[in-house]
Amino acid sequence: MKKKSQTDWQRLRTMTEAEIVRNAETDPDAPLTDAAFWEQAQVVLPRRKVAVSIRLDPDVVAWFKQQGRPYQTLINSVLKAYVEHQKQARRDQE
Numbered sequence: 182m183k184k185k186s187q188t189d190w191q192r193l194r195t196m197t198e199a200e201i202v203r204n205a206e207t208d209p210d211a212p213l214t215d216a217a218f219w220e221q222a223q224v225v226l227p228r229r230k231v232a233v234s235i236r237l238d239p240d241v242v243a244w245f246k247q248q249g250r251p252y253q254t255l256i257n258s259v260l261k262a263y264v265e266h267q268k269q270a271r272r273d274q275e
Contacts, residue, residue: 184249230257 196204206213245252 245255
């Protein structure tokens, strides 16, 4: 099941270039970059994923599939967050 897009595509199609630029300049979640940023930027290639076979409860798989993203990617993200949390907890105990 795919989640319905929350994007107002009609509004987006009718926006002027000036509106697009203004929205980009005021977006607090995605500040614009300047030449200094790109002078320090580095290309970071993602590591290859490892294919595994794992048995999960049907209700767990169904829930992840309903979230609207490729469910394997979402499961990986949840597991990665768990691992990072556990690593931090261990560092805090030391």
